[in-house]
Each structure stands twice: as structure tokens, then as C-alpha cells.
Amino acid sequence: MASPAIRFDTLGQVFDTRSGRTEALRDVSFEVARHEFVAILGPSGCGKSTLLRLIAGLLRPTSGSVEVFGLQVGEPRDDIGIVFQKPTLLPWATVEDNVVFPARHKRGRVSPEERERAAALLRMVGLEGFAKRLPDELSGGMQQRVGIARALLMDPDILLMDEPFSALDALTREVMGFDLLRIFAERPKTVVFITHSVSEAALLADRVLVMTGRPGSVLTDVVVPVGRPRGPETANEKAIHDLSAYLRSFLLQKAA
Numbered sequence: 001m002a003s004p005a006i007r008f009d010t011l012g013q014v015f016d017t018r019s020g021r022t023e024a025l026r027d028v029s030f031e032v033a034r035h036e037f038v039a040i041l042g043p044s045g046c047g048k049s050t051l052l053r054l055i056a057g058l059l060r061p062t063s064g065s066v067e068v069f070g071l072q073v074g075e076p077r078d079d080i081g082i083v084f085q086k087p088t089l090l091p092w093a094t095v096e097d098n099v100v101f102p103a104r105h106k107r108g109r110v111s112p113e114e115r116e117r118a119a120a121l122l123r124m125v126g127l128e129g130f131a132k133r134l135p136d137e138l139s140g141g142m143q144q145r146v147g148i149a150r151a152l153l154m155d156p157d158i159l160l161m162d163e164p165f166s167a168l169d170a171l172t173r174e175v176m177g178f179d180l181l182r183i184f185a186e187r188p189k190t191v192v193f194i195t196h197s198v199s200e201a202a203l204l205a206d207r208v209l210v211m212t213g214r215p216g217s218v219l220t221d222v223v224v225p226v227g228r229p230r231g232p233e234t235a236n237e238k239a240i241h242d243l244s245a246y247l248r249s250f251l252l253q254k255a256a
């Protein structure tokens with residue numbers, strides 16, 4: 001059987017700092033299959049962002065292991081894309097130059113194919129015609145779309161998304177969620193998506209993990225009982241409402 005895209009095995013993470021010791025994660029074990037979309041919910045400070053940093057190789061586990069495609073994560077990997085809460089674009093560079101930034105950063109130059117790819121990605125995220133604009137000239141939602149296009153430039157197999165829509169207004173957030181469904185239907189990816197929104201998790205993901213409070217570990221792992229493709233009408237399905245209600249009550253009772 002093919003190895004999972006991501007595998008956490010009895011992982012523990014402790015931070016020792018001058019101000020003391022924080023046990024962020026304890027005994028975390030779960031797998032994410034290739035091209036599966038997993039959302040992670042949990043109370044503030046339970047180690048969700050730390051999980052993403054471990055997958056990306058930006059942090060070494062204190063105990064246990066994290067594997068990506070069967071190999072223990074050591075170095076930061078460039079086959080993993082990351083989308084943050086804020087788009088963190090270069091303010092002086094055009095939209096297009098921001099999207100091709102990972103190529104420039106990696107090799108010091110950008111090939112014509114990468115420029116073409118950037119144009120295609122900008123089309124895909126709905127920003128055709130904005131390539132020569134500066135980030136400041138775009139709305140928050142548009143800037144976040146640039147961040148998504150940038151994360152997809154190197155066609156990573158894994159995309160890590162850390163509360164990517166939390167800085168957006170409610171309507172833009174919903175639209176971005178549906179756009180994401182469309183983008184991944186066109187170009188499947190393995191996605192780990194952190195959110196504080198129960199309904200967003202239910203609507204977008206194949207599976208939802210709920211974490212305990214600190215030290216974080218996986219409290220429950222629920223399969224979303226709705227097929228794909230999904231779209232705006234999916235949000236009205238009873239299964240999504242029921243799952244959201246279940247997750248919400250679970251979080252309120254147990255995870256705090």
C-alpha cells in the first residue's frame with residue numbers, strides 16, 4: 001500500500017524558553033492520505049500552527065516522528081506550499097512578481113514557463129488582469145488569492161493552510177472557500193487546513209480533526225459524509241449542518 005502523504009506518530013513537542021517550558025503537543029498520531037483534505041479545529045494555543053511547522057520541516061519534533069511520503073521530515077521542503085493568515089506579499093513587487101517569488105528564491109531566476117504558469121494560476125484564482133498591480137492596490141481577499149497562487153507555483157503536492165481566510169469579511173471568506181473547492185477539483189492536492197470555523201471545516205474537508213486544549217492531541221477524527229464535487233448548494237445540505245452542530249458541541253464541551 002502506498003505510504004500516506006503525511007504521518008504523525010506519537011509526536012510530542014515541548015518548547016523550552018527563558019520564560020519557561022511549554023508542552024505544546026502530546027502523543028499526536030494521525031495520517032493524511034495523498035490528495036485528502038484534512039481540516040484541523042481546536043482551541044487557541046493547542047498547537048495547530050506547530051503541527052504545520054513540523055510538516056513543513058521548520059521545526060524538529062521533541063519526540064516521536066513526522067513523515068512526509070514515507071520519509072522523516074528533516075529540512076524545509078520545497079514540495080510543500082504554505083498559505084498563512086496574512087498573505088505576506090512583497091509590497092514593492094507586482095502581483096506577478098509575488099507569484100513567481102518562490103522560483104526566484106530557489107534558483108535566482110524565473111523561467112518563461114514559470115511566468116506562464118503564474119499567469120495561469122492568476123486566472124485560476126480570479127485575478128486575470130491584475131498581474132501588473134501592486135499588492136496595496138488589491139483588496140484583502142484578492143491579496144490572499146495572490147498568496148494562494150504563489151503557494152501553488154511550484155505545484156506542491158502538499159498545501160498547508162493556516163487560517164487562510166480568518167482576516168477576511170464573512171462574505172469574501174465564503175466565496176474564497178468555494179473557490180478553493182473549485183481549484184482543488186481542477187488540481188488535486190493534499191491539504192491540511194487550520195480553521196476556527198466549524199462550518200468552513202465541514203464544508204471544505206474530507207476529514208476533520210478536533211484537538212484538545214494544550215498540550216494538544218487529537219480528540220476526534222471525523223469523516224465528512226458528503227461527496228464531491230461540492231459547491232454553494234453543499235452548504236445547505238443536512239449532513240453539513242448536522243456535522244457542524246456535532247463539531248460545535250463537541251468543541252464547546254470537550255476541547256476547552
Ligand SMILES: Nc1ncnc2c1ncn2[C@@H]1O[C@H](COP(=O)(O)OP(=O)(O)OP(=O)(O)O)[C@@H](O)[C@H]1O
Nearest residue numbers: 015017022024043044045046047048049050051214
Ligand atoms: N517557538 C516557540 N517558542 C515557545 N513557545 C512556542 C513556540 N511556538 C509555539 N509555542 C507555544 O506552543 C503553544 C502552541 O502554539 P500554536 O501557535 O501552535 O497554537 P495554535 O493552536 O496554532 O494557536 P492559535 O489557534 O491561537 O493560532 C502555545 O502555547 C505557544 O505559545
